[in-house]
Structure formats: structure tokens, C-alpha cells
Amino acid sequence: MDSFDNFWSIYSNLVLSLGVNALLALSIYLTLSCGMLAMANAAFMGIGAYTSSILTMNYGWPFSAALAAGMVAPVLVALVIGRPTLRLSGVYLAMATLAFGEVVRLTVLRAEGLTGGALGLNGIPQLTQWWHVLLSVVVVLFVLARLRRSRIGRAFEAIKEDETAAGLMGIDVNGHKMLAFALGGAIAGLAGVLNAHLTFFIGPQEFGFDRGVEILTMTILGGINSLFGPVIGAVIITLLPELLRSFKDYRAVANGLILVVIVLFMPKGLWNPAWLRRRVGLRGRKGVTP
Amino acid sequence: MSAPLLELNNVSRHFGGLKVLQDVSFTVRPGTISGLIGPNGAGKTTVFNLITGLLPPTTGDILLDGATLLGRKPHAITRAGVARTFQNIRIFKEMTLLENVIVGMHRHLHYGVPGLLMALPGYRAAERRARDRARELLSWMKLDHKADDLADNLSYGAQRRLEIARALATEPRLLLLDEPVAGMNSTEKSELMREIVAIQGRGYTIFMIEHDMRFVMGLCEEISVLNFGKIIAHGGPEQIRSDPQVIEAYLGREDDEVSVSAGGAA
Numbered sequence: 281m282d283s284f285d286n287f288w289s290i291y292s293n294l295v296l297s298l299g300v301n302a303l304l305a306l307s308i309y310l311t312l313s314c315g316m317l318a319m320a321n322a323a324f325m326g327i328g329a330y331t332s333s334i335l336t337m338n339y340g341w342p343f344s345a346a347l348a349a350g351m352v353a354p355v356l357v358a359l360v361i362g363r364p365t366l367r368l369s370g371v372y373l374a375m376a377t378l379a380f381g382e383v384v385r386l387t388v389l390r391a392e393g394l395t396g397g398a399l400g401l402n403g404i405p406q407l408t409q410w411w412h413v414l415l416s417v418v419v420v421l422f423v424l425a426r427l428r429r430s431r432i433g434r435a436f437e438a439i440k441e442d443e444t445a446a447g448l449m450g451i452d453v454n455g456h457k458m459l460a461f462a463l464g465g466a467i468a469g470l471a472g473v474l475n476a477h478l479t480f481f482i483g484p485q486e487f488g489f490d491r492g493v494e495i496l497t498m499t500i501l502g503g504i505n506s507l508f509g510p511v512i513g514a515v516i517i518t519l520l521p522e523l524l525r526s527f528k529d530y531r532a533v534a535n536g537l538i539l540v541v542i543v544l545f546m547p548k549g550l551w552n553p554a555w556l557r558r559r560v561g562l563r564g565r566k567g568v569t570p
Numbered sequence: 571m572s573a574p575l576l577e578l579n580n581v582s583r584h585f586g587g588l589k590v591l592q593d594v595s596f597t598v599r600p601g602t603i604s605g606l607i608g609p610n611g612a613g614k615t616t617v618f619n620l621i622t623g624l625l626p627p628t629t630g631d632i633l634l635d636g637a638t639l640l641g642r643k644p645h646a647i648t649r650a651g652v653a654r655t656f657q658n659i660r661i662f663k664e665m666t667l668l669e670n671v672i673v674g675m676h677r678h679l680h681y682g683v684p685g686l687l688m689a690l691p692g693y694r695a696a697e698r699r700a701r702d703r704a705r706e707l708l709s710w711m712k713l714d715h716k717a718d719d720l721a722d723n724l725s726y727g728a729q730r731r732l733e734i735a736r737a738l739a740t741e742p743r744l745l746l747l748d749e750p751v752a753g754m755n756s757t758e759k760s761e762l763m764r765e766i767v768a769i770q771g772r773g774y775t776i777f778m779i780e781h782d783m784r785f786v787m788g789l790c791e792e793i794s795v796l797n798f799g800k801i802i803a804h805g806g807p808e809q810i811r812s813d814p815q816v817i818e819a820y821l822g823r824e825d826d827e828v829s830v831s832a833g834g835a836a
């Protein structure tokens with residue numbers, strides 16, 4: 281038990297940030313699985329983090345209520361900005377959501393009285409327990425797994441493959457895109473709440489462009505064919521800086537390189553069951569006629 | 571004569587100064603197979619795009635069972651009972667055939683969020699019914715033996731048939747087929763002909779755009795002819811075949827050949 285205590289005292293933060301990053305990767309997985317490249321998740325994470333931190337620090341809210349508020353706030357914002365932006369597609373949607381992220385970051389910087397501005401918020405109570413993170417990851421994975429196997433998951437996939445055809449199948453395309461966007465916002469907000477009450481301090485630079493790219497890298501690296509992909513991607517991207525400590529100045533470079541290599545050589549990500557099955561030589565699907 | 575299922579009243583569509591459709595009017599009676607023919611670029615697919623809500627008409631009205639479809643989103647029009655296939659095939663290639671068809675049942679799967687989260691009996695029963703129905707629809711199109719294959723691996727003709735099965739999954743009252751036999755060989759064409767007659771026999775109304783004269787003349791009770799955005803003729807196959815305007819505009823040079831092949835199908 282001693283060795284475990286020792287390990288935990290050194291690495292607890294790392295293990296818990298694995299969980300937080302897995303949540304973030306799963307949050308952007310939702311919009312990607314619906315065919316949308318929305319880059320608002322870092323901002324949603326920040327909204328969740330600031331909302332809950334301000335509520336626990338300034339207003340003495342209990343953690344559970346602050347956590348709920350930290351998930352509801354990004355959903356409300358998503359519903360408002362989603363209406364005009366989700367009509368865009370491809371690179372235009374990415375641009376619009378990146379711009380939204382900048383708006384959030386600058387708002388946090390300016391609203392010094394509430395958010396501490398560039399200095400950030402210090403002394404956030406450390407209320408996140410390890411099992412909060414574990415439970416969150418398990419619940420989110422469970423909900424997303426159920427969604428995948430339902431008409432909602434099929435609608436997401438249909439929209440990803442062909443929006444027009446999906447609409448003509450009776451699927452409310454805009455409604456489902458909004459659902460994916462808002463649900464992704466809730467999960468990113470949850471990650472923000474857990475992270476803020478784990479790390480004692482949050483600042484606006486944590487939720488900017490770099491974080492957005494990191495979230496995207498995790499999910500693209502892992503792949504969106506299944507829910508394992510984003511989790512695996514999150515684990516790799518979280519552990520990589522630890523393994524490459526001496527190169528820590530080049531962390532962003534490493535992430536960028538990973539993104540380029542994956543997109544070029546493994547566009548479906550690391551976790552690609554069809555590819556794995558082919559490599560292992562097992563017969564994949566039933567009914568493959570010779 | 572029964573009331574029309576679909577009715578277009580003086581529908582026009584302009585793209586800038588280009589008048590793609592001008593004062594197009596026709597009706598589709600319930601339970602029939604009817605067709606719209608016309609040379610390339612006559613505006614046939616635009617008619618389908620207007621009916622299914624992908625484009626709004628510039629003027630005119632489109633009625634389904636007497637209720638206007640104008641201003642409705644494509645998914646709402648599908649829910650009102652109109653389904654279609656596409657000239658350039660638009661199946662979901664990375665899904666299996668079965669999944670493709672089940673997507674079409676989207677609005678018929680009635681279960682709430684608690685049901686799907688907990689896999690409650692209602693959810694499971696609805697999903698099972700959807701799978702059974704999807705297999706049935708695939709069997710109508712002779713595709714049930716490939717239900718678990720990826721749609722991308724299908725031959726061209728089979729992809730077209732899958733599109734029809736998927737459209738039927740929305741339980742339409744009106745099925746629009748956009749060039750259903752384009753790219754098919756003659757065996758595939760005559761198979762599809764039988765399958766379409768069988769679909770009509772099950773109570774569906776079918777309205778198709780098609781270039782293949784033999785196919786159209788062999789299947790359709792009523793045919794409208796579109797040329798340069800205007801309806802120039804309307805009637806049964808015999809009437810269309812002998813209409814001087816149609817012969818001039820569309821069948822003109824190939825008159826003899828078409829008459830022979832159409833006669834062979836009758």
C-alpha cells in the first residue's frame with residue numbers, strides 16, 4: 281500500500297488530468313461524429329470552469345450545485361451561438377467557433393472584477409475527488425455508448441455522411457447538430473469544473489487556441505470510429521509530455537506534428553477496428569461473400 | 571376520379587435570369603405509377619428538388635393531399651409522406667445496408683431518452699421491429715442477403731435499389747424516383763421493373779423521372795413531358811408516343827427506334 285500512496289502522491293494530478301482530457305476528447309467527438317468541425321470546446325471548458333469556481337468561491341455554493349451550473353452554462357451559450365454558426369460547414373464553422381473562443385477569452389480578460397482578468401482565479405477550493413473524475417468518465421462513456429446505438433447516434437452518422445440525404449430521411453438536421461453541439465458543451469463544461477477544482481488555479485490562457493487544438497488532436501489521433509478512440513488519444517497526448525520531459529518547450533510542436541502525421545497516414549485515427557481486423561487477418565463482418 | 575395526391579399549380583423556378591421552370595402544373599393520382607420525361611436540362615430534377623423542399627419555388631404552389639408543402643423543411647416534407655431517391659446516388663456508404671434502411675425509420679422509432687439510456691423494453695422492442703422491417707424492405711429489393719455488408723461494396727445497380735429500400739423505410743405515401751435505372755443493364759432494368767410494380771401493388775404511389783423510354787412507357791399510366799422548363803404534353807403512353815409536339819421536342823430523330831423498343835416492352 282505504501283508504494284501506491286507514494287505513486288498517488290506524485291502522479292495523482294497526472295492520472296486525474298487523464299480523466300479530464302478524456303472528457304474533453306469525448307466532448308469534441310460528439311460534434312465530429314455529426315460531421316462538424318467545431319472548435320468551441322476549449323471555450324466551453326473555460327465557461328464551465330469559471331462559472332463553477334466563481335460560484336464556489338464567491339457565493340459559497342456546494343460543489344454539486346456548482347458542477348451542475350458549470351455544465352448548464354456552456355449549454356445555454358451553445359444554444360445561443362449554435363443557431364447562427366451551425367448553418368456553416370467545414371472550415372467556415374471552424375473559423376466561427378474559433379472566433380467565439382477568442383471572444384470568450386477576451387471577455388474573461390476584461391471582466392477583471394469577476395474573473396481576475398489575466399491573473400486568473402486563485403485559491404479555488406480543491407473539491408474534486410478522484411472518484412468524481414472516474415465516475416464522470418464512466419457516465420459520459422455510458423451515455424455516449426447508448427446514444428450511438430440509438431436513432432440519435434444513427435442520425436449523427438447519417439448527417440456526417442450526407443446532410444441532404446439525412447434530411448430527406450426525416451431527420452431534423454439542424455436539431456441534431458444543435459444537440460451534438462450542446463451536449464459536447466455540457467461535457468466540456470464538466471471537464472472544466474472538475475479541472476478547476478483540482479488545480480487550485482485557472483487563467484484565461486488555459487482555454488485559448490492551444491487548448492482547442494490539443495483537444496482536437498487527442499480525438500483525431502484516437503479516431504472517432506468508436507468511443508475508445510478519443511480516450512486512447514487523450515491518454516497518449518496527456519502522457520507524451522511526461523515521457524518527453526526534456527523537450528517540453530516543443531510540446532505544441534509535437535502536438536502539431538502528431539496531427540499532421542495522423543491526418544496524412546491514418547485519417548481514421550489509431551483506433552480503427554476495421555483496419556485492425558484486416559491486419560490480424562480475422563474475417564470482419566458477417567456475410568462477406570467470397 | 572380520385573383527388574390528386576400531389577398537385578403542382580403553376581410552379582416556376584428562376585435561377586437569376588434563367589427560367590428553369592415556367593408555370594409547371596400536373597397532378598399525381600394516388601395508387602398510380604406516373605412519370606416525368608424530357609430532354610437533359612429540361613428541369614426534371616429541379617421539379618423533385620422543389621417537391622422535397624431542397625429549393626423553394628419562385629412562384630406557384632405544391633400541394634400534398636391538398637395541403638401546401640411550401641415553406642416546410644425537407645425533413646418535415648419527408649414526415650408528411652414524400653420520399654425520394656437521387657440521380658447521383660446518395661446512400662450512406664460507411665453504413666451497412668441494414669443501417670442505411672433503419673436510418674430511414676428515424677421518425678418511426680418512438681422511444682424517449684430514458685428508454686434508450688436504460689435499454690428499456692420499449693426501446694428494445696422498437697429497435698427489433700425496425701430491424702425486422704428493414705430486412706423486409708431489403709427483401710422487397712432482393713438485397714436481404716447482403717444486409718450486413720457495407721453499402722459502399724455494392725454494385726451500382728444494387729446501390730440504386732438500396733436507395734429505394736431506404737426511401738420506403740420512411741413509409742412514404744409518395745415515392746419519387748430520380749432516374750432509377752440509370753447505369754443499369756437490361757437484366758437489372760427488367761428486375762427493377764417487376765419490383766416497382768410490386769411496390770405499387772403494396773399501395774404506394776410512385777412518380778419517376780426517367781430517360782429510358784422502354785422503362786417509362788412500360789410502367790407509367792400517366793406521363794408528363796417537360797421541355798425547356800414547360801410542360802408540353804400530358805397523357806398515357808400511347809398518347810405521348812403519338813403527340814407531335816413530343817416527337818418534335820424530344821423523341822424527334824429517334825422516333826422509330828423508341829417506338830420499336832417501347833412496343834417491345836408493352
